[in-house]
Amino acid sequence: MAPSRGLPLLRHISRVLLGPHGSIALARRAISSFTEKLASPANKVQSYISSSRDPFLNLSIEDHILRTSPPDSVILFLYTNRPCVVIGRNQNPWTEVNLAILNAAAWGGRAAEGTASPTIGHVDLVRRRSGGGAVFHDEGNVNWSITCPMADFTRDKHAEMVVRALRGLGIERARVNKRHDIVLDQGHEKRDVDPYDTHMTTYTTDEGALPRPLKVSGSAYKLTRARALHHATTLLASPNLHIIPQYLHSPAKTFIQAKGVESVSSPVGNIGLEIAPFQSCLQEEFATMYGKAGKHCIVETVGEDHLKIPEIKKGYDELRTKDWMWSQTPQFTLTLRPWDDIGIDMNVHHGVIKTFEITGARRSTGNLEKVRSVLLKQKLQDIHNWHDFLRSHVIPWDPESTMIADWLEKLVPVPELPNI
Amino acid sequence: MAARLSAVRVARQLTSTASRRPSFLPSPCTQRAAVPLQRRLFTVSAAAKEKKYTEDHEWIDVSADGKTATLGISDYAAKALGDVVYIELPQVDMDVNAGDAIGAVESVKSASDILTPISGKVTEVNSALEEKPAGINKDPEGEGWIAKVQIEGEPEGKLMSKEEYTAFTEDA
Incomplete structure:
Protein backbone atom coordinates (compact mmCIF):
# COMPACT_ATOMS: atom_id res chain seq x y z
CA MET A 1 0.00 0.00 0.00
CA TRP A 324 -37.14 21.62 1.44
CA MET A 325 -37.84 19.45 4.48
CA TRP A 326 -41.61 19.11 4.21
CA SER A 327 -42.97 20.49 0.93
CA GLN A 328 -40.39 18.75 -1.25
CA THR A 329 -42.17 15.50 -0.30
CA PRO A 330 -43.60 13.70 -3.35
CA GLN A 331 -47.37 13.52 -3.58
CA PHE A 332 -49.09 11.24 -1.02
CA THR A 333 -52.52 10.18 0.15
CA LEU A 334 -53.51 9.44 3.74
CA THR A 335 -56.40 7.01 4.05
CA LEU A 336 -57.99 6.83 7.49
CA ARG A 337 -60.89 4.72 8.65
CA PRO A 338 -61.09 5.59 12.34
CA TRP A 339 -64.68 4.48 12.70
CA ASP A 340 -66.89 2.12 10.76
CA ASP A 341 -69.19 4.83 9.51
CA ILE A 342 -66.70 7.56 8.70
CA GLY A 343 -63.43 7.84 6.82
CA ILE A 344 -60.93 10.44 5.66
CA ASP A 345 -58.89 10.64 2.48
CA MET A 346 -56.32 13.41 2.36
CA ASN A 347 -54.15 14.06 -0.68
CA VAL A 348 -51.03 16.24 -0.31
CA HIS A 349 -49.17 17.54 -3.35
CA HIS A 350 -46.18 19.90 -3.19
CA GLY A 351 -46.79 20.06 0.55
CA VAL A 352 -50.32 21.46 0.16
CA ILE A 353 -53.54 19.64 1.08
CA LYS A 354 -55.19 19.24 -2.32
CA THR A 355 -58.18 17.13 -1.30
CA PHE A 356 -59.68 16.28 2.06
CA GLU A 357 -62.66 13.99 1.65
CA ILE A 358 -64.84 12.75 4.45
CA THR A 359 -66.66 9.56 3.59
CA GLY A 360 -69.30 7.43 5.31
CA ALA A 361 -72.71 7.90 6.88
CA ARG A 362 -71.75 10.74 9.25
CA ARG A 363 -69.98 12.84 6.65
CA SER A 364 -72.59 15.55 6.62
CA THR A 365 -71.97 16.59 10.22
CA GLY A 366 -71.50 20.36 10.15
CA ASN A 367 -68.19 20.34 12.00
CA LEU A 368 -66.61 17.81 9.70
CA GLU A 369 -67.49 20.04 6.79
CA LYS A 370 -65.77 22.91 8.61
CA VAL A 371 -62.66 20.79 9.19
CA ARG A 372 -62.61 20.04 5.49
CA SER A 373 -62.88 23.63 4.35
CA VAL A 374 -60.20 24.77 6.80
CA LEU A 375 -57.73 22.16 5.63
CA LEU A 376 -58.21 22.50 1.87
CA LYS A 377 -55.26 24.34 0.25
CA GLN A 378 -53.50 24.48 3.63
CA LYS A 379 -49.72 24.08 3.58
CA LEU A 380 -48.89 21.13 5.80
CA GLN A 381 -45.59 22.62 6.99
CA ASP A 382 -47.47 25.45 8.72
CA ILE A 383 -49.52 23.14 10.96
CA HIS A 384 -47.33 22.59 13.99
CA ASN A 385 -50.04 21.18 16.14
CA TRP A 386 -53.20 19.75 14.58
CA HIS A 387 -55.26 20.32 17.75
CA ASP A 388 -54.33 23.99 18.07
CA PHE A 389 -54.75 24.56 14.36
CA LEU A 390 -58.16 22.95 14.02
CA ARG A 391 -59.47 24.25 17.34
CA SER A 392 -58.72 27.82 16.33
CA HIS A 393 -60.81 27.43 13.18
CA VAL A 394 -63.56 24.96 14.03
CA ILE A 395 -66.12 26.35 16.44
CA PRO A 396 -67.88 24.80 18.29
CA TRP A 397 -65.37 22.04 18.95
CA ASP A 398 -66.72 18.50 19.29
CA PRO A 399 -65.52 14.96 20.07
CA GLU A 400 -65.39 13.98 16.39
CA SER A 401 -63.08 16.86 15.58
CA THR A 402 -60.89 15.88 18.54
CA MET A 403 -60.66 12.38 17.16
CA ILE A 404 -59.64 13.65 13.72
CA ALA A 405 -57.05 16.00 15.24
CA ASP A 406 -55.68 13.08 17.29
CA TRP A 407 -55.27 10.91 14.25
CA LEU A 408 -53.68 13.61 12.13
CA GLU A 409 -51.30 14.59 14.94
CA LYS A 410 -50.27 10.97 15.32
CA LEU A 411 -49.83 10.22 11.61
CA VAL A 412 -48.78 13.49 9.93
CA PRO A 413 -47.09 15.56 12.64
CA VAL A 414 -44.92 18.50 11.62
CA PRO A 415 -42.62 18.69 14.65
CA GLU A 416 -40.84 21.95 15.42
CA LEU A 417 -37.22 21.01 14.83
CA PRO A 418 -34.54 23.33 16.20
CA ASN A 419 -32.47 23.30 13.01
CA ILE A 420 -35.26 23.63 10.45
CA MET B 1 -21.69 31.87 -15.22
CA ALA B 2 -21.86 28.29 -14.10
CA ALA B 3 -22.00 29.34 -10.47
CA ARG B 4 -24.80 31.77 -11.09
CA LEU B 5 -26.86 29.26 -13.04
CA SER B 6 -26.38 26.56 -10.50
CA ALA B 7 -27.42 28.92 -7.73
CA VAL B 8 -30.64 29.68 -9.56
CA ARG B 9 -31.10 25.99 -10.14
CA VAL B 10 -30.86 25.17 -6.48
CA ALA B 11 -33.27 27.90 -5.54
CA ARG B 12 -35.77 26.44 -7.97
CA GLN B 13 -35.20 22.92 -6.78
CA LEU B 14 -35.78 23.95 -3.27
CA THR B 15 -39.02 25.73 -3.43
CA SER B 16 -41.80 26.02 -5.86
CA THR B 17 -42.56 29.42 -4.44
CA ALA B 18 -39.28 30.64 -5.91
CA SER B 19 -41.14 30.98 -9.19
CA ARG B 20 -43.52 33.40 -7.54
CA ARG B 21 -40.73 35.60 -6.31
CA PRO B 22 -41.88 39.16 -5.78
CA SER B 23 -40.92 41.36 -8.71
CA PHE B 24 -38.80 43.67 -6.59
CA LEU B 25 -36.37 40.81 -6.20
CA PRO B 26 -35.58 39.90 -9.79
CA SER B 27 -33.12 37.11 -10.39
CA PRO B 28 -29.99 38.01 -12.34
CA CYS B 29 -31.45 35.97 -15.19
CA THR B 30 -34.62 37.99 -15.60
CA GLN B 31 -32.74 41.26 -15.32
CA ARG B 32 -30.41 40.33 -18.09
CA ALA B 33 -33.13 38.93 -20.33
CA ALA B 34 -35.45 41.90 -19.94
CA VAL B 35 -34.61 43.73 -23.17
CA PRO B 36 -34.66 40.91 -25.75
CA LEU B 37 -37.70 39.52 -23.98
CA GLN B 38 -39.85 42.52 -24.87
CA ARG B 39 -38.87 42.44 -28.49
CA ARG B 40 -39.12 38.73 -29.06
CA LEU B 41 -41.98 37.64 -26.91
CA PHE B 42 -43.50 34.38 -28.19
CA THR B 43 -41.26 34.03 -31.20
CA VAL B 44 -38.33 31.79 -31.73
CA SER B 45 -35.99 31.81 -34.68
CA ALA B 46 -36.65 29.19 -37.33
CA ALA B 47 -33.39 27.41 -36.55
CA ALA B 48 -34.74 26.28 -33.19
CA LYS B 49 -37.84 24.65 -34.64
CA GLU B 50 -36.40 21.21 -35.25
CA LYS B 51 -35.93 18.96 -32.23
CA LYS B 52 -32.75 19.94 -30.42
CA TYR B 53 -30.65 18.43 -27.67
CA THR B 54 -28.70 19.99 -24.81
CA GLU B 55 -25.40 18.93 -23.30
CA ASP B 56 -27.40 18.00 -20.21
CA HIS B 57 -29.25 15.39 -22.27
CA GLU B 58 -32.61 17.10 -22.50
CA TRP B 59 -34.48 17.53 -25.76
CA ILE B 60 -36.60 20.48 -26.80
CA ASP B 61 -39.19 20.45 -29.55
CA VAL B 62 -40.71 23.79 -30.55
CA SER B 63 -44.24 23.85 -31.99
CA ALA B 64 -44.81 24.99 -35.59
CA ASP B 65 -46.03 28.42 -34.42
CA GLY B 66 -42.93 28.82 -32.27
CA LYS B 67 -44.96 29.50 -29.14
CA THR B 68 -44.67 26.25 -27.20
CA ALA B 69 -41.72 24.02 -26.42
CA THR B 70 -42.03 20.41 -25.32
CA LEU B 71 -39.21 19.19 -23.09
CA GLY B 72 -37.96 15.77 -22.16
CA ILE B 73 -34.85 13.71 -21.53
CA SER B 74 -32.99 11.94 -24.34
CA ASP B 75 -32.98 8.21 -25.13
CA TYR B 76 -29.31 8.26 -24.21
CA ALA B 77 -30.05 9.79 -20.78
CA ALA B 78 -32.91 7.38 -20.08
CA LYS B 79 -30.65 4.42 -20.85
CA ALA B 80 -27.76 5.81 -18.82
CA LEU B 81 -29.98 6.47 -15.78
CA GLY B 82 -31.42 2.96 -15.65
CA ASP B 83 -34.84 2.16 -14.18
CA VAL B 84 -36.52 5.40 -13.22
CA VAL B 85 -38.53 5.10 -9.99
CA TYR B 86 -39.66 8.69 -9.54
CA ILE B 87 -40.01 11.84 -11.60
CA GLU B 88 -40.55 15.21 -10.00
CA LEU B 89 -42.51 17.33 -12.47
CA PRO B 90 -42.67 21.12 -12.44
CA GLN B 91 -45.90 22.82 -11.37
CA VAL B 92 -48.22 24.17 -14.03
CA ASP B 93 -48.05 27.99 -14.29
CA MET B 94 -44.55 28.02 -12.84
CA ASP B 95 -42.26 30.60 -14.48
CA VAL B 96 -38.94 29.09 -15.46
CA ASN B 97 -35.67 30.59 -16.60
CA ALA B 98 -33.33 28.93 -19.06
CA GLY B 99 -30.85 26.86 -17.06
CA ASP B 100 -33.24 26.22 -14.16
CA ALA B 101 -33.97 22.77 -12.82
CA ILE B 102 -37.63 22.17 -13.64
CA GLY B 103 -37.75 18.73 -12.13
CA ALA B 104 -35.73 15.71 -11.17
CA VAL B 105 -35.41 12.05 -11.94
CA GLU B 106 -34.49 9.27 -9.54
CA SER B 107 -33.11 5.93 -10.65
CA VAL B 108 -31.12 3.34 -8.70
CA LYS B 109 -30.53 5.64 -5.68
CA SER B 110 -29.41 8.44 -8.01
CA ALA B 111 -30.99 11.88 -8.22
CA SER B 112 -30.46 14.03 -11.30
CA ASP B 113 -31.97 17.36 -12.25
CA ILE B 114 -33.95 18.07 -15.39
CA LEU B 115 -32.90 21.46 -16.76
CA THR B 116 -34.80 23.67 -19.15
CA PRO B 117 -32.87 25.33 -21.99
CA ILE B 118 -35.69 27.84 -22.47
CA SER B 119 -37.47 30.45 -20.37
CA GLY B 120 -41.22 30.73 -20.13
CA LYS B 121 -44.28 29.50 -18.27
CA VAL B 122 -45.05 25.83 -17.73
CA THR B 123 -48.43 25.18 -19.37
CA GLU B 124 -48.71 21.41 -19.09
CA VAL B 125 -46.91 18.50 -17.39
CA ASN B 126 -47.01 14.82 -18.25
CA SER B 127 -48.90 13.59 -15.19
CA ALA B 128 -48.87 10.03 -16.52
CA LEU B 129 -45.22 9.92 -15.42
CA GLU B 130 -46.27 10.47 -11.80
CA GLU B 131 -48.27 7.26 -11.90
CA LYS B 132 -45.80 5.34 -14.04
CA PRO B 133 -42.28 6.77 -13.84
CA ALA B 134 -40.95 3.78 -15.79
CA GLY B 135 -42.82 5.20 -18.80
CA ILE B 136 -39.87 7.51 -19.31
CA ASN B 137 -37.59 4.53 -19.93
CA LYS B 138 -39.96 3.15 -22.58
CA ASP B 139 -40.32 6.21 -24.76
CA PRO B 140 -38.29 9.15 -23.41
CA GLU B 141 -38.47 11.16 -26.63
CA GLY B 142 -42.19 10.57 -27.24
CA GLU B 143 -44.82 9.50 -24.68
CA GLY B 144 -42.29 10.19 -21.93
CA TRP B 145 -42.17 13.97 -22.48
CA ILE B 146 -41.93 15.96 -19.27
CA ALA B 147 -43.39 19.43 -19.69
CA LYS B 148 -44.66 22.01 -22.16
CA VAL B 149 -43.47 25.57 -21.81
CA GLN B 150 -44.95 28.73 -23.31
CA ILE B 151 -41.80 30.24 -24.74
CA GLU B 152 -40.41 33.60 -23.70
CA GLY B 153 -37.17 34.49 -25.42
CA GLU B 154 -34.55 32.43 -27.15
CA PRO B 155 -33.15 29.15 -25.85
CA GLU B 156 -29.91 29.47 -23.91
CA GLY B 157 -26.79 27.35 -23.96
CA LYS B 158 -25.61 24.99 -26.65
CA LEU B 159 -28.35 23.24 -28.62
CA MET B 160 -27.47 20.38 -30.94
CA SER B 161 -29.18 18.65 -33.82
CA LYS B 162 -29.82 14.91 -33.55
CA GLU B 163 -26.60 14.21 -35.48
CA GLU B 164 -24.51 16.60 -33.41
CA TYR B 165 -25.96 15.17 -30.20
CA THR B 166 -25.23 11.60 -31.27
CA ALA B 167 -21.63 12.59 -31.94
CA PHE B 168 -21.54 14.37 -28.56
CA THR B 169 -22.70 11.28 -26.66
CA GLU B 170 -20.29 9.06 -28.55
CA ASP B 171 -17.41 11.29 -27.49
CA ALA B 172 -18.43 11.21 -23.85
Missing part, protein backbone atom coordinates in the same frame (compact mmCIF):
# COMPACT_ATOMS: atom_id res chain seq x y z
CA ALA A 2 1.36 3.40 -0.95
CA PRO A 3 2.33 5.71 1.86
CA SER A 4 0.01 8.68 2.21
CA ARG A 5 1.79 11.76 1.07
CA GLY A 6 -0.79 14.08 2.47
CA LEU A 7 -1.03 13.21 6.11
CA PRO A 8 1.80 15.36 7.51
CA LEU A 9 0.30 18.32 5.64
CA LEU A 10 -3.12 17.47 7.06
CA ARG A 11 -1.75 17.53 10.59
CA HIS A 12 -0.08 20.85 9.95
CA ILE A 13 -3.25 22.45 8.63
CA SER A 14 -5.30 21.05 11.46
CA ARG A 15 -2.99 22.78 13.89
CA VAL A 16 -3.27 26.05 12.03
CA LEU A 17 -7.05 25.90 11.78
CA LEU A 18 -8.03 24.30 15.01
CA GLY A 19 -5.17 24.93 17.38
CA PRO A 20 -5.88 27.08 20.43
CA HIS A 21 -3.81 29.96 19.05
CA GLY A 22 -5.02 29.81 15.45
CA SER A 23 -5.89 33.35 14.43
CA ILE A 24 -8.92 34.48 12.48
CA ALA A 25 -6.65 35.82 9.75
CA LEU A 26 -5.11 32.43 9.28
CA ALA A 27 -8.52 30.82 9.22
CA ARG A 28 -9.73 33.28 6.61
CA ARG A 29 -6.78 32.60 4.42
CA ALA A 30 -7.38 28.89 4.77
CA ILE A 31 -11.02 29.34 3.71
CA SER A 32 -10.32 31.43 0.64
CA SER A 33 -7.60 29.02 -0.32
CA PHE A 34 -10.11 26.15 0.04
CA THR A 35 -12.28 27.34 -2.83
CA GLU A 36 -9.22 28.23 -4.89
CA LYS A 37 -7.62 24.84 -4.37
CA LEU A 38 -10.89 23.03 -4.88
CA ALA A 39 -11.51 24.76 -8.20
CA SER A 40 -7.94 24.74 -9.51
CA PRO A 41 -7.62 22.63 -12.68
CA ALA A 42 -4.15 21.60 -11.48
CA ASN A 43 -5.58 19.70 -8.51
CA LYS A 44 -6.81 16.46 -10.03
CA VAL A 45 -6.84 14.50 -6.79
CA GLN A 46 -8.08 16.06 -3.56
CA SER A 47 -8.92 14.65 -0.17
CA TYR A 48 -10.77 16.41 2.66
CA ILE A 49 -11.85 15.56 6.18
CA SER A 50 -14.44 17.62 8.02
CA SER A 51 -13.99 18.56 11.66
CA SER A 52 -17.68 19.56 11.87
CA ARG A 53 -20.45 17.27 13.16
CA ASP A 54 -23.19 19.38 11.55
CA PRO A 55 -25.01 17.27 8.90
CA PHE A 56 -26.36 20.36 7.13
CA LEU A 57 -22.90 21.88 6.84
CA ASN A 58 -21.19 18.67 5.77
CA LEU A 59 -23.79 18.04 3.06
CA SER A 60 -23.41 21.62 1.86
CA ILE A 61 -19.60 21.38 1.71
CA GLU A 62 -20.08 18.18 -0.25
CA ASP A 63 -22.50 19.85 -2.66
CA HIS A 64 -20.02 22.74 -3.07
CA ILE A 65 -17.35 20.19 -3.97
CA LEU A 66 -19.68 18.64 -6.57
CA ARG A 67 -20.40 22.04 -8.15
CA THR A 68 -16.94 23.61 -7.92
CA SER A 69 -14.29 20.94 -8.42
CA PRO A 70 -12.63 20.70 -11.87
CA PRO A 71 -14.47 18.43 -14.34
CA ASP A 72 -11.66 15.88 -14.53
CA SER A 73 -10.78 15.76 -10.82
CA VAL A 74 -11.56 13.13 -8.20
CA ILE A 75 -12.32 14.27 -4.66
CA LEU A 76 -12.61 12.24 -1.47
CA PHE A 77 -14.52 13.83 1.42
CA LEU A 78 -14.91 12.23 4.86
CA TYR A 79 -17.24 13.43 7.60
CA THR A 80 -19.08 12.27 10.70
CA ASN A 81 -22.41 13.77 11.75
CA ARG A 82 -24.03 14.15 15.15
CA PRO A 83 -27.10 11.89 15.55
CA CYS A 84 -29.50 12.49 12.67
CA VAL A 85 -31.92 10.74 10.36
CA VAL A 86 -31.15 11.51 6.72
CA ILE A 87 -33.80 10.83 4.10
CA GLY A 88 -33.35 10.69 0.32
CA ARG A 89 -34.28 13.60 -1.92
CA ASN A 90 -37.53 12.01 -3.06
CA GLN A 91 -38.75 10.47 0.17
CA ASN A 92 -41.68 11.02 2.50
CA PRO A 93 -40.64 11.88 6.07
CA TRP A 94 -44.05 10.82 7.43
CA THR A 95 -43.72 7.26 6.12
CA GLU A 96 -39.97 6.87 6.58
CA VAL A 97 -39.33 8.39 10.00
CA ASN A 98 -40.83 8.15 13.46
CA LEU A 99 -41.10 11.92 13.71
CA ALA A 100 -42.56 11.94 17.22
CA ILE A 101 -39.33 10.73 18.85
CA LEU A 102 -36.87 13.07 17.08
CA ASN A 103 -37.24 15.71 19.73
CA ALA A 104 -35.90 14.37 22.98
CA ALA A 105 -38.30 16.62 24.88
CA ALA A 106 -41.29 15.44 22.92
CA TRP A 107 -40.27 11.87 23.53
CA GLY A 108 -40.01 12.53 27.26
CA GLY A 109 -43.60 13.68 27.27
CA ARG A 110 -44.78 10.54 25.53
CA ALA A 111 -42.52 8.01 27.17
CA ALA A 112 -45.50 5.98 28.29
CA GLU A 113 -46.29 5.07 24.68
CA GLY A 114 -42.83 3.85 23.83
CA THR A 115 -40.52 1.09 24.77
CA ALA A 116 -37.11 1.92 26.17
CA SER A 117 -36.58 5.65 25.83
CA PRO A 118 -33.62 6.64 23.67
CA THR A 119 -30.72 8.19 25.48
CA ILE A 120 -29.21 10.04 22.57
CA GLY A 121 -31.08 13.32 22.97
CA HIS A 122 -32.21 15.38 20.01
CA VAL A 123 -31.90 13.78 16.60
CA ASP A 124 -31.80 16.06 13.53
CA LEU A 125 -33.90 15.36 10.48
CA VAL A 126 -32.25 16.08 7.12
CA ARG A 127 -33.36 15.73 3.51
CA ARG A 128 -30.28 15.26 1.36
CA ARG A 129 -29.94 16.12 -2.33
CA SER A 130 -29.03 12.64 -3.50
CA GLY A 131 -31.44 9.79 -4.12
CA GLY A 132 -31.91 6.59 -2.15
CA GLY A 133 -33.39 5.68 1.22
CA ALA A 134 -33.44 6.79 4.84
CA VAL A 135 -30.42 6.22 7.08
CA PHE A 136 -29.40 6.96 10.65
CA HIS A 137 -26.10 8.69 11.40
CA ASP A 138 -24.22 9.13 14.65
CA GLU A 139 -20.65 9.58 15.90
CA GLY A 140 -19.91 5.91 15.27
CA ASN A 141 -20.53 6.33 11.55
CA VAL A 142 -18.13 7.72 8.94
CA ASN A 143 -19.58 9.11 5.74
CA TRP A 144 -17.33 8.91 2.73
CA SER A 145 -18.02 10.64 -0.55
CA ILE A 146 -16.35 10.57 -3.92
CA THR A 147 -16.95 13.18 -6.61
CA CYS A 148 -15.64 12.05 -9.99
CA PRO A 149 -16.16 12.64 -13.72
CA MET A 150 -19.47 11.27 -14.99
CA ALA A 151 -17.59 9.46 -17.76
CA ASP A 152 -15.66 7.32 -15.23
CA PHE A 153 -18.62 6.72 -12.93
CA THR A 154 -20.02 3.35 -12.02
CA ARG A 155 -22.22 2.70 -8.99
CA ASP A 156 -19.84 0.04 -7.64
CA LYS A 157 -16.41 1.47 -8.34
CA HIS A 158 -15.92 3.36 -5.09
CA ALA A 159 -17.77 0.91 -2.88
CA GLU A 160 -15.13 -1.53 -4.15
CA MET A 161 -12.44 0.94 -3.13
CA VAL A 162 -13.87 1.07 0.39
CA VAL A 163 -14.06 -2.73 0.56
CA ARG A 164 -10.35 -2.87 -0.31
CA ALA A 165 -9.62 -0.41 2.51
CA LEU A 166 -11.72 -2.45 4.96
CA ARG A 167 -10.02 -5.69 3.98
CA GLY A 168 -6.68 -3.94 4.47
CA LEU A 169 -7.80 -3.36 8.06
CA GLY A 170 -8.60 -7.04 8.52
CA ILE A 171 -12.33 -6.92 7.75
CA GLU A 172 -12.27 -9.91 5.45
CA ARG A 173 -16.06 -10.43 5.44
CA ALA A 174 -16.69 -7.09 3.68
CA ARG A 175 -18.03 -7.06 0.13
CA VAL A 176 -20.19 -5.00 -2.25
CA ASN A 177 -23.71 -6.38 -2.77
CA LYS A 178 -26.12 -6.07 -5.68
CA ARG A 179 -27.63 -2.88 -4.26
CA HIS A 180 -24.18 -1.22 -4.35
CA ASP A 181 -24.06 -1.31 -0.54
CA ILE A 182 -21.32 -2.85 1.61
CA VAL A 183 -22.23 -5.84 3.76
CA LEU A 184 -20.41 -8.17 6.13
CA ASP A 185 -21.02 -11.81 5.26
CA GLN A 186 -22.18 -13.93 8.19
CA GLY A 187 -21.78 -17.41 6.68
CA HIS A 188 -19.71 -20.10 8.42
CA GLU A 189 -18.62 -22.06 5.41
CA LYS A 190 -15.36 -21.13 3.78
CA ARG A 191 -15.52 -21.30 0.02
CA ASP A 192 -12.70 -20.78 -2.40
CA VAL A 193 -12.80 -17.28 -3.79
CA ASP A 194 -10.51 -14.86 -5.53
CA PRO A 195 -9.17 -12.69 -2.69
CA TYR A 196 -9.32 -9.64 -4.97
CA ASP A 197 -13.00 -10.15 -5.76
CA THR A 198 -14.71 -7.30 -3.90
CA HIS A 199 -18.16 -8.79 -4.56
CA MET A 200 -17.62 -12.13 -2.82
CA THR A 201 -15.93 -13.37 0.33
CA THR A 202 -15.18 -16.84 1.57
CA TYR A 203 -18.24 -16.42 3.84
CA THR A 204 -20.72 -15.43 1.14
CA THR A 205 -23.90 -17.52 1.26
CA ASP A 206 -26.33 -18.04 -1.59
CA GLU A 207 -28.67 -15.12 -2.08
CA GLY A 208 -31.51 -15.21 0.42
CA ALA A 209 -29.86 -17.94 2.50
CA LEU A 210 -29.33 -17.53 6.25
CA PRO A 211 -27.54 -16.07 8.04
CA ARG A 212 -28.18 -12.82 6.17
CA PRO A 213 -25.26 -10.50 5.60
CA LEU A 214 -25.30 -7.36 7.75
CA LYS A 215 -25.37 -4.03 5.96
CA VAL A 216 -22.61 -1.71 7.16
CA SER A 217 -22.63 0.94 4.43
CA GLY A 218 -25.45 2.39 2.31
CA SER A 219 -24.89 4.25 -0.97
CA ALA A 220 -26.64 7.15 -2.68
CA TYR A 221 -25.79 9.25 -5.72
CA LYS A 222 -26.26 12.68 -7.22
CA LEU A 223 -25.55 12.97 -10.93
CA THR A 224 -24.97 16.10 -12.99
CA ARG A 225 -23.91 16.56 -16.62
CA ALA A 226 -20.20 16.23 -16.03
CA ARG A 227 -19.90 15.05 -12.45
CA ALA A 228 -21.09 12.18 -10.28
CA LEU A 229 -21.26 12.19 -6.49
CA HIS A 230 -21.30 8.86 -4.67
CA HIS A 231 -21.69 9.09 -0.91
CA ALA A 232 -22.26 6.42 1.68
CA THR A 233 -22.41 5.72 5.38
CA THR A 234 -19.98 3.37 7.15
CA LEU A 235 -21.14 1.97 10.48
CA LEU A 236 -17.92 1.51 12.40
CA ALA A 237 -18.99 1.58 16.04
CA SER A 238 -22.46 3.01 16.52
CA PRO A 239 -23.66 2.76 20.13
CA ASN A 240 -27.24 3.17 18.86
CA LEU A 241 -27.77 0.10 16.66
CA HIS A 242 -30.53 -1.21 18.92
CA ILE A 243 -32.64 1.94 18.61
CA ILE A 244 -32.08 2.74 14.92
CA PRO A 245 -35.18 0.71 13.92
CA GLN A 246 -37.32 2.81 16.26
CA TYR A 247 -36.31 5.96 14.38
CA LEU A 248 -36.80 4.46 10.94
CA HIS A 249 -40.23 2.90 11.49
CA SER A 250 -43.17 5.22 11.11
CA PRO A 251 -46.59 4.65 12.67
CA ALA A 252 -48.12 6.19 9.51
CA LYS A 253 -46.59 3.77 7.05
CA THR A 254 -49.69 1.62 6.60
CA PHE A 255 -52.01 4.63 6.25
CA ILE A 256 -50.10 6.52 3.59
CA GLN A 257 -49.74 5.78 -0.08
CA ALA A 258 -46.72 7.73 -1.21
CA LYS A 259 -45.14 8.45 -4.56
CA GLY A 260 -41.40 8.73 -4.56
CA VAL A 261 -38.84 6.40 -3.10
CA GLU A 262 -39.45 3.84 -0.38
CA SER A 263 -36.53 2.66 1.74
CA VAL A 264 -35.47 -0.98 1.61
CA SER A 265 -34.93 -2.08 5.18
CA SER A 266 -31.88 -4.27 5.93
CA PRO A 267 -30.37 -5.72 9.11
CA VAL A 268 -27.38 -3.57 10.02
CA GLY A 269 -24.21 -4.20 11.95
CA ASN A 270 -21.10 -2.44 13.22
CA ILE A 271 -17.78 -3.11 11.53
CA GLY A 272 -15.94 -2.68 14.82
CA LEU A 273 -13.21 -0.23 13.82
CA GLU A 274 -12.20 3.10 15.24
CA ILE A 275 -12.80 6.19 13.15
CA ALA A 276 -9.24 7.52 12.77
CA PRO A 277 -7.56 4.37 11.41
CA PHE A 278 -10.45 3.80 9.00
CA GLN A 279 -10.19 7.36 7.69
CA SER A 280 -6.40 7.09 7.21
CA CYS A 281 -6.67 3.76 5.50
CA LEU A 282 -9.40 5.02 3.19
CA GLN A 283 -7.32 8.08 2.30
CA GLU A 284 -4.41 5.79 1.50
CA GLU A 285 -6.56 3.50 -0.63
CA PHE A 286 -7.88 6.56 -2.46
CA ALA A 287 -4.35 7.87 -3.04
CA THR A 288 -3.28 4.46 -4.32
CA MET A 289 -6.20 4.42 -6.74
CA TYR A 290 -5.81 7.95 -8.09
CA GLY A 291 -2.55 9.46 -6.91
CA LYS A 292 -0.50 8.41 -9.90
CA ALA A 293 2.87 9.94 -10.67
CA GLY A 294 2.61 13.61 -11.48
CA LYS A 295 -0.75 14.06 -9.74
CA HIS A 296 -0.33 16.01 -6.57
CA CYS A 297 -2.78 14.91 -3.92
CA ILE A 298 -4.23 17.72 -1.79
CA VAL A 299 -5.20 16.64 1.73
CA GLU A 300 -6.92 19.10 4.06
CA THR A 301 -9.35 19.59 6.92
CA VAL A 302 -12.55 21.60 6.49
CA GLY A 303 -15.03 22.63 9.15
CA GLU A 304 -17.35 25.21 10.71
CA ASP A 305 -15.30 28.11 9.30
CA HIS A 306 -16.28 27.07 5.81
CA LEU A 307 -19.81 28.24 6.51
CA LYS A 308 -18.39 31.69 5.71
CA ILE A 309 -18.09 30.67 2.06
CA PRO A 310 -21.23 32.18 0.49
CA GLU A 311 -22.07 29.21 -1.76
CA ILE A 312 -21.79 26.81 1.17
CA LYS A 313 -23.89 29.10 3.39
CA LYS A 314 -26.57 29.27 0.69
CA GLY A 315 -26.79 25.50 0.35
CA TYR A 316 -26.79 25.19 4.14
CA ASP A 317 -29.69 27.63 4.53
CA GLU A 318 -31.65 25.88 1.78
CA LEU A 319 -31.33 22.46 3.37
CA ARG A 320 -32.76 23.92 6.58
CA THR A 321 -35.90 25.46 5.07
CA LYS A 322 -39.31 24.02 5.84
CA ASP A 323 -40.03 23.98 2.12
